[in-house]
Amino acid sequence: MSYYSIPSFGQKVEIKNGKALKNNNPIILFIEGDGTGIDIWPATKLVVDEALKKCYSNVKIAWVEILAGEKAYKETGDYLPEKSVEFLKEYNIAIKGPLTTPVGGGFRSLNVTLRQVFDLYACIRPVKYYEGVPSPLKNPSVDMVIFRENTEDIYTGIEWASLTPEAKKVIDFVMSISNKKIREDSGIGIKPVSEYGSKRLVRMAIEYAIKNNRRSVTLMHKGNIMKFTEGAFKNWGYNVAKNEFSDYVYFENEEPNNKKIMINDRIADNMFQQIIISPQNYDVIATTNLNGDYISDAAAALVGGLGMAPGANIGEKTAVFEATHGTAPKYAGLDKVNPSSLILSAKMMLEFLGFNEAADIIEKALQKTILEKSVTYDLARGMEGAKELKCSQFAEQIVKNMDSVK
Secondary structure (H helix, E strand, O other): OOOOOOOOEHHHHHHEOOOOOOOEEEEEEEOOOOOOOHHHHHHHHHHHHHHHHOOOOOOEEEEEEOOHHHHHHHHHHOOOOOOHHHHHHHHHHEEOOOOOOOOOOOOHHHHHHHHHHHOOOOOEEEEEOOOOOOOOOOOOOOEEEEEEEOOOOOOOOOOOOOOHHHHHHHEEEHHHHHHOOOOOOOOOOOOOOOOHHHHHHHHHHOOOHOOOOOOEEEEEEEOHHHHHHHHHHHHHOOOOOHHOOOOOEEOOOOOOOOEEEEEEEEEHHHHHHHHOOOHHOOOOEEEHHHHHHHHHHHHHHHOOOOOOOEEEOOOOEEEEEEOOEEEEEHHHOOOOOOHHHHHHHHHHHHHHHHOOHHHHHHHHHHHHHOOOOOEHHHHHHHOOOOOEHHHHHHHHHHHHHHHHHH
């Protein structure tokens, strides 16, 4: 297998201020992914290539495989080879399948590492209900986009194990400057939330809402308890809205006065209730890192699970699109799992690159395929009269349906 091989017709994608400059032969790096990546990546590539063929006569992606995860370790002895990092620094954009992260020990999350190395500060996760997908809601009117700050909060990994000298030193320091008591056998983690990081995340969320004709941006936080981190995130978010977008936004309990986007905030624990009771009231959500991890998975459960949830990590100069689910190694190579998360992430990537027509027919063909009840096992088990398809067959059926929805 040839890795890191650039097709001669490919052109580098330039990204400036989080936005891609369009070209018709973009070089796109891909990481197959661990576990079921071996199944869902070929299915996704087929759907993307066929959508581009059906929509344009002169557009073709120059795909380049780079290594990360277990496949990289087997080939190179390194879970994230330096050459892969160098390629992403050079070519700016990638799409990837799921990567393994051990729980409770071992190497750091490769997903977190990529976000921090490339300052991919915005994790963007659209959560949308497609008619016919099994849902726990009676009326699953879910169509929200979650902007999760990606580089701060406790995800920075600034922590020390219980009973280590470092933990003891931090405990002693904290107790010396405050009246807080910390048990001596505590593990310690630090939660940084900065004005800079908070403002740029909320700024991107509001810009997205304006560009995509969204109705509201909700700041999700736990500021009633963590006043100087979560509470500060909320305050800085309102500051950005007021000072930078006053021509576009109004605030809850104010009159719109012809402004189209309402800015409000919700306490994190209440937000979990709100997306179940009244998901139609929430459109764009901007939040801190850990909150965003929780709420995006919870919201995905309302629309069929993580198998239906796409994701993107966007920075000023780099973008990485990804499946949001795990590797499911017991299904690897069985041609069984649902590829929709990665397919919809590829749809996001096409929109990012300016190929909106191709993105549109992918979404419409996916919806048609679901309405036909021709689906993978995870969806079929919740649908009466469904025809269960393999992963590859599901992708082929999406391609077949493109002509009728184009």
